[in-house]
Structure formats: structure tokens, C-alpha cells
Amino acid sequence: MKMKKVVAIGAAVGVALAGLGLALPANAEPVSNGYVLVGSDTLQDSTNALINGTRAGGSSIRITSGGNTIGGFDAFGTAAIQTKQGGPFFGRPSGSGAGVTALRASITGANYSGNAGVPAKAITGQVDIARSSSGAGSNANANGLLAYVPYARDAVAYAYNGTNSDLASLTTAQLKQIYESNTPVVIGTTTVKPRIPQSTSGTRSFFLSAIGVTTLGSTVNDVNNLTPENDASILAADEIIPFSAASWIAQTNGVTGVSTIAAGSNVKLGSPNGVAPFTGTGTALAANASFYNAAPFGRDTYLVVEYARINPSDAKYDANLAALLNPDNALSLTNTGTFSSTAGAAKRKFGFLAPSSTTLIRAFATL
Amino acid sequence: MFRTKTIRVAAVGVLAAALVAGSALSAQAAGEPVATVGSKGPVYIADANNGDIYAPGTSLPFEQAVIGRPNDTDVEAKFPGSSDATSVRTFISNRGDELDQTKWIAFGLSDFVEGSKDVWLPQLQLSAQTGGAQATVRAGGNFSVGFAFMKNNQLTVADGGVYYTYITVAPGGAWTFATPTATTPEEPSANSFDVNLNATTMSAPDGALSLSAPSVTTAAIGNPAMVNGLSTSTGTLGEFTVTDERYTSHPGWTLTTTVTQFTNAADNTKVIAASQLGVAPKLVGTNANVTVSAAQVAGSASYPSLFAQSNSTAASGAVKLNADLQFVSPSNMPAGTYTSKLTLTLASK
Incomplete structure (x- = not known):
């Protein structure tokens, strides 16, 4: 997982330096036969599983819509993607914010560029759903043109590499101190070495907000802003890094394509304020509701669509898209069921719980 | 004597045994799914949300998220697979085409339970059968929906077999389904047909003179002959x-085979026992899995009698059958047309 991201970013930079912006790499991903999802890295493993087929929940399921399969595009990979037949190659949206921006451009027809290696161009109709691990925030608006449809409940904790329990259950205050300090912080006998994912990471921004940090201390190492998120393999001794609890559970349960959590390593998931993010052992981990549901580390995640397309009274209403986002439908992306043949059961294996609310949030009065 | 014989021959020459085919195969009621034929086992259509089995007659939207269950008692029950199976496919087909994946109309992929060859709660959602021509199904008709254990890169049905149930799709996509009413094997949907038999006779000549009858044809259909003085x-x-x-x-x-007694059309008090009809079953062509029974001899026939049967080694496929019939009129019965009904009943072992 992590290796892919590093390579991808390097490739994008290389293209820019070489001035080969028009010489796009061949598209390695097939185009979608139906709707297209882009955006958040945190949500992609679970949405990919649902639309490509999974038996994580017990029985084999695959979510389709309108008789067509659905295409999900990872946050990291080749610099450019082509999402639909005959559509343009455009910059890969890498993360929640980029995904929403691409969705907006897909609606308005404005030019979009996912990264410096790919020229901006019109991508009208090329994106249907944006994965977002963060909410609408200040963009929320009762008359908004986008709808943030609750997808699942996630939580952010931290991973650490340690041989003792010094870093096992840091408090919010300790985490704030570690990430703000300009001098090394010692917990017990351990001198903590903080790491942080690259700056577009939703996990990074959520974590820093949760612990109240606005300015990183000089001891925090982001390796020239190239540190991937949710990658346990990068941690050296005494290092810590924000980590999605859902991703940790999913990787441990073996339902992701790649697991960065090596068996027998000293890398573990910490228990912020003494509350473990998960229950269970082995490959049967489950989200711990008491951690996920509590502030400041729990968060709802979303799938973002154009509101008009799921509004039955609008001319743009698309019943298939609405059904795909209707949580009452056992095989919708937003389902949170527990029975084995529901999408919700599979999502739980990916470390997610039901969101705190199923009410959609409208945002962006203008696009 | 000679004259008598001649007269008798002339009389016998009028004898005619008319066989009139009766009703055709029983047909299913239009628009009503019937019990599944040929599935490896029962398939109950259930709600993917919770595993609850839908009540018979429930009309479901085309996109409804549904699953299959092998019984209506244990939601944990699996469909047993076979060791040679390498994949699982779901499908919608015309009825009768379930075992031939090249004939499936729409299809999708499913999977085994992790670590086994069994299948649990297969996703039989019609709209999720994205391969093939789903629009053909949505346009309406009678189909089967189910899944198959496959091998040879999904080309061949594995020993685990094919499980399905009948569905009826209304134009636009709303559909109903057959709910199993018995455990396997199901009876065939069309398991009997009738043949009306009309036998026209004249008074049998008396005495032994009939033995001298000239050589009128005796093997052609409807042509009578004198045998031992009887028509x-x-x-x-x-x-x-x-x-x-x-x-x-x-x-x-x-x-x-069952046969009712022959009744004189003009006088229903005149009856001839069914035992006067001889039936000699024949297999048209060859079939290693089918055996036909020995003939019932006219005059001493006994019904019901076994006409033919297949063994349980393998399915027989299409088997063409026929029978030679022989009707012997008792010498004391008046001339006339006699009617009867021969019924052949097909049943699963």
C-alpha cells in the first residue's frame, strides 16, 4: 500500500520536471461501465471491495447499479486516469478534497487538474461520486448543490513502533505536546520520534485538528511531504504516526489487497486516552464503538454526489444513483447492516461502523 | 362355408380401430411460477438485508437485493459444493437452459465461502447479473435464476451442480418467483398426458369360419384381422x-399406463374391458438408461402397468417412445364405436 503511493508521487514529480506533461502514461486501470468514484484513500479499500466483489462479510457480494458495474479509482497510482469510455485523461484526484474538487468540475465543466503532471482540462460527466473521509465543514449550506451522504464511521488513532508500553496509550495532551514540540519529547524511557503523512492526507488534517495542533513542531518528520498514510511499514523504533483505525483493522483482517502490518513486528496501534480502537484478536478485529463514537478521534465519512441527481423532484434525478446511496438497500454503498449479505457487514470487516447520522449534509451553494 | 368366410371377411374389412390423440401435455398456468424442475436442490428467494424468505407471490423490483437459501429453516445453511469446482457463477436463463452456460441470458460471478467449496447466501439480484443481455430479462418472460458450481475456467458445470428457481418477470422488471414446496427431486412440471382411444367394431363373426379369412392386411394401422376367430x-x-x-x-x-374400459358410443351399457387392449411399448432409437416393459397382451392385459423407466445412473435426456396397440373385441359384443382413454403418467423416482 505504501510503496505504491511513494512510487506514484515520484512518478508525478518526474513527469513535471521532464516537461512531459502532454506525454501521458498509458492508463493501467479499465474504464468504468457505470458510475465512477474518486477521492479518499481511507475509503478506497472498502469501496473497491464492494464494487469489485468481496466476501469479507461472509457471503459473496458485489454492488452494481442499473445493470452496470461501477468503477473506483484509487487516490494514488498513475498521474492520469481515464474513467469512462472515450473520456479524457485527467489528473488523478488524490484524496478527499481533490475528489470533491473533481466532482465539482465534472458537474460544472470547469477545467480540472489533479496534479502538476497533467494539464487542466474539462472533465464533464467523468466523476459521479467523491469519497470523502471528512465532512462538509465550512462549506455546509442548506441549499448546497452537493450532498454529503454518510458512508461509515471511522476513527483516527496512532501507530507506534515500540518494545515496551511507553507509547501504548498516549493522552490527547501528550499527543499535542509531541506534535507541537520543537524539542524531543520523552514518555517513560522512550524519546518519541513523531512522523506525519503528506499534507493532502485527510488523516493528517483530522488528527492534528483532533489533538489541537495548528503548527507542527520541528521534531515532526514528514520526509519532504512524501510520507504516505496508513502504512505501518515505515515506522522505525520509537516512531509514531497518525493512523486510521479502520485501515488498521482492515489490514489486520486481511481484507485489503496489501497489508503493511508485518506479522511479529513491534508496530502496534496505540490506544489514545487508554481506549483501544478495536476489539478482538488475530484476523477477527472489529471496531470498538466506544472509541469510534467518542470525541475527538471518531469521525463520519461520506460519499459526495450532486444533490440534484438524488433529489426525486429534480429533472436530473437518477433513480439508480439514488438507490446506490440509499442505506436501506442491502447492497448500496452506504448500507450499514450487519447481516452477512449486506454491504454493511463487509464494511465492518474493513473497520467501519455505522455513521453517527444517516442524514445527508448539503454543501457548496455554488460550484 | 366358403361363402360364410367371404362374408365374414367382408365384415371384418370394415372394422376400424381409430386412435384419436387426446389432450396435449398439461401446461402451466400462465404468469404463475411453478415448482422448479431439475435444480440440484431447492432455492428459496430471501431478503439480502436479513435473510428472511419472501412470502410466495411477493412481487419484487428488478433491482431488489435478494439472496438464495437452500432451506427455510436455517439461515446458516450452505449450498454444498464439490471438490472439482473452481468458481461460482450466478445466472438468469430460459427454463430448460440452466445447465448450459452458453445459453444463459445474463450472468454474474459469485464466490465460495472462504476456505471451502460451499456457497452461502448467493447474490441472486437480477440487476446484478451484469454480463449478457439483462435487458432481455427485464423485458419480461419466464426464466430461471440461480447459480452454478463451475470448472474449466467457468465453462463447465462442476459436480456440485446447478441450483435455481423459476421466476416470472413482468415487462419492466417486477418479478415473482417459485417457492419450493418439497424437497428434491421435484416432480416434472408436465407429467402426464392422455390418449383417447376410439375403437369401431362390428359384430364378430361367429364360429371358426373366421379362420379362413383371406389375407387382409394385419399390420397396418387401423386394419383389422381375424385372429383365432376374434376381430x-x-x-x-x-x-x-x-x-x-x-x-x-x-x-x-x-x-x-392406465386404460379405462371401452364403452359403446351408441349404448353405454355395452362395455369392453380394458384388458382387451394390448400395449407393447417401444423405444425409438436407443438409450442406455431407459428400459421399456414387456407387452401387455390383449385379452389378458392388466392396468395400470409400467410402460418404461429410466435408471438413476444418468439423466435420460430426450427419449422417444411409441407402442404397438392391439385390440381384441370379444365375440359377444355388438358392432359400434367404442371409446376408452389411455393415460400415461410420468413420475420421478
């Missing part, structure tokens, strides 16, 4: 077909 008519039943495509369960079948 003896012969004919053939007519070729018919038993089709058994239960290639996986292949329990075998039996075909049974």
Missing part, C-alpha cells in the same frame, strides 16, 4: 417424448 385390430400409439434433463440429480423416472 383383432392393431395400431400404434404415436410417438411421444419423455425428456429428463436432471443431469445432476438424475433420480430416474417411471412411466405408467
